Structure formats: C-alpha cells, structure tokens
Amino acid sequence: MNLQSFLLMRHELVLIAITLIVLIAELATSDSRKSIIAPLALCLFAVHTIIGFLPMEYGSLFGGMFNSTPINGMVKNILNIGVLIVLLQAQKMFDSEINRGKVSEYFIVLFSTLIGMFYMVSAGDFLMFYIGLEIATIPLAALAAFNRGENKSAEAGIKLLLSSALSSGVLLYGLSMLYAANGSLFFDALIHGNYEITHLHTLALIFFFAGMAFKLSLVPFHLWAADVYEGAPVNVTSYLSVISKGAAAFIFTVVLYTVFHNYADKWQPMMYIIAILTMIVGNLFALRQNNLKRFLAFSSIAQAGFLLLGIISGTAMGMATVVYYILVYVFSNLAAFGVISIIEMHTGKTTISDLNGMYRTNPKLSLALMLALFSLAGIPPVAGFFGKFFLFTAAASVGTTANYILVLIALLNTIISLYYYLMPVKAMFINKNDSPIAYFKSDVYAKIGLAISLTGMVVVGFASPIFENILAACFGIVGL
Secondary structure: OOHHHHHHHHHHHHHHHHHHHHHHHHHHOOHHHHHHHHHHHHHHHHHHHHHHOOOOOOEEEHHHOEEEOHHHHHHHHHHHHHHHHHHHHHHHHHHOOOOHHHHHHHHHHHHHHHHHHHHHHOEOEHHHHHHHHHHHHHHHHHHHOOOOOOHHHHHHHHHHHHHHHHHHHHHHHHHHHHHHHHOOOEHHHHHHOOOOOOHHHHHHHHHHHHHHHHHHOOOOOOOOHHHHHHHOOHHHHHHHHHHHHHHHHHHHHHHHHOOOHHHHHHHHHHHHHHHHHHHHHHHHHHHOOOEHHHHHHHHHHHHHHHHHHHHHOOOHHHHHHHHHHHHHHHHHHHHHHHHHHHHHHHHOOOEOHHHOOHHHHOHHHHHHHHHHHHHHHOOOOOHHHHHHHHHHHHHHOOOOHHHHHHHHHHHHHHHHHHHHHHHHHHHHHOOOOOOOOOOOOOOHHHHHHHHHHHHHHHHHHHOHHHHHHHHHHHHHHHOO
C-alpha cells in the first residue's frame, strides 16, 4: 500500500484533517476569538466540497473492505453539498449566548458523523459497513441533545440513542447470522459464493432489513422520528432528515442489490408492503401536524416510502432513481428547513398557524418555502416532479400487475400529500392575519444556503446529463 492508494480515501482523509484543524483552533484560540471558528470550519468544508469534484482514481483498500467507485464518489459529493448547506444555515445559531461556547463541538461532532457515513457508503465488507454506521450514529445523539438546557432536546438525544442502540443490535444480530451461514462478511464473497439459501439466510435478511428500516424511519420502525426531529435544533433536524437518511438509503440499496440479490423474491414482497404502509402512515400523520418540524418529520417518512419504489425494481435504473431522488431531496428539504430555521431563529415561531399572512411582510422567504414544498410534493417544473416521475417509472418498468398497483397507490398518496404541503402555502398567501410575522433581514450565510438549494431544485430537474451520469455509474456497480 502506497500514498496513491490512500488517496482513494480522499474524502475521508480531508475531512479528518479539517476536524483536527477545528480541534486545534479550539485549543489555540482565546475565548474572545472563538467566533472565528465557525467561518473557518465553513470555509474549510467548502474547500473540501470542491476537492470532492476533482478527478480521482478508483479502486479498493484493505483487501476489499473499502471501495472507491464512481457512484460512491457521486453520493459523497451529494452529501457534501447537503452538509455545506446545513453549515450555512447553522451560522446564525452561534450568535446566541448559549451556543457561543459550543461552536467547535458542533463542527467536530457533525464532521465525525459524516466521516462515518463516508466509510459506510464505501464499505465492501459488513465489518466496515457496521463501523461506519456506528461512527455516524453515536455522535448524532449528541447533536440531537445539543441544546442541553432544553428538556425536549435532551429527550430527543436520549430517544435517538436508545432507538439507535436497539436498531444496531437487531442489525448486528442479522450480520452474525449471515457470517454463520457463509463464513465471510465480504460483499464479493457473499455475491459470488456457491451456497444454498437456507432459513438462516432468510433470518439474516429480515434482521438486516429491520435494522436499516429504523435508520430510514420506515413504518413500523418510525415512531422515534417525530419526537427526535421536534426536540433537536432545526439544523440538526435537517441533517438527520436529509444527510443521514440519504447515506442510509444508498448503502441499503447497494446491499440489497448485491449481497441479497439472490434473495429478491424474499425482500421485494416485504418492501412492497412496507412502502405502502410508510407512504400512507406518513401522509395521514402529516395531515394532523401544526408544528413545522413534526410536519416535515412525517413528510420525510412518507418520502422514504416513495424512495422504496426505486429500490423495489431491483435494476440499475432503480438504483439510479434512488441516488437522483436523494440529490433532489437534499435541495428540496434543506430549502424548507432553511426557511423554518430562519423564522425560528429570528422570531421563535415554529407552527404552521404562525405563518398566516407572512407573504405580506416577508415575500421572498414565503416564495422560497412555497417552491421547496412544491418540489417535495412533486409539482412541476421543480426537480421534485422529475424525482417522483423517475421513481414511478422504475417501479412500473418491472411490468408486473403488483408493481402497477403499487405505482397507483403511490400516485394516490401523492395527491394526499398535495393537501398538507399546500397548508403552509395557504397560510402564507391566503390566510388573513392582523399581526403576521414582522419583517426581518436574513443573515448572508442563510441567504447563500437558500440560493444554493433553490438553484439546485431548478437545475437538477432540467439538466438531463446529471441523471444520465448517475445511471451510467450505477450500471458499473450493480452489473445488471
């Protein structure tokens, strides 16, 4: 192994270096100069995001435990863009007296979770996958409890930690069964091994599926999501909803398409039922919400149900639609969370009814939130429409009656989702309010974050080479 080999871990090594620089800056600066750490970390991460798009070599390390492929690099770049937007939205948070002394902790913990997600995305072995998963998950509980003086934030941290511990135990139990049945945890050995599928393999699949369903907040493993999303700081909630879920969805798809490819007749019926339940339950509960963070929590559960439509096809086209939808979801959801974050930081208001008449006083923010909700609902011409269209196409391309029925159910759920996505729009543009949210100026960082999100929602939908490149990369890894 030489230096060139280590450069295959470019994303991970640069991010580790940035984390160490932030730690040294925390130790080296006086209390009066701690304010420079947030913009320093933001600038370094922006450089890291740009470096991720530079040409690189592909290969494997550690005997195949770590793989660097075109599709892995694309997903890491998508996650980097999402985290950059989150960091832009979080800058205002450090102006408060409570958070001023916790700036470096926020960045160190957040970067640590992202490093874990990168190793999980590049895993070629279940041991590397599990290590990455735990590195990504454990610090998230600390982020959820970041506002330690608030009971809801502490509750969110505890609930996330306990649910993560349970789901990790279930997942690890499934992996132990897989190792007992095959004698290996390497993806390649499990894909190309000559073995007969037994009941132990089926149990391993069920436990793995259940463990990952917790991470993706699929029904019936979703009960933790709304309380954690509501209690965590808004920027942490957006990170949980978008970055964490995007990384988990990708590796979930990879493992099902490769290691469990021969088990498709077992996991596809499970996914069929869970997709329907997740869409219906997420939509019905979202209809009842007034708190904006709980509203987007159940919205994200429903979105996870739509995401399963791409996975269930079992084709390279299906995997490409999943990655593309993650990209669309990053821009759309972070735009919505960005507006909510700005409103909460300036006014402390967090409910849909608080938005009544907001267009009169803050028209630009109202328009930004409207476009984000339109994209999440799948209304053209924003990118969310194209994302849902490709997911439905991938599911229907299988050509079975069951999949046609699934697409029909998904279309009906899309219609239901239109109602609750338009509730905040109605509140801002139609509902009358004698004392709407007063006019305020957003900070520059938040404006840049919103501009990136809104631009992404438009460009990703119309730039066809983006989907074509993702599809080409997926053929390379899936080989279908």
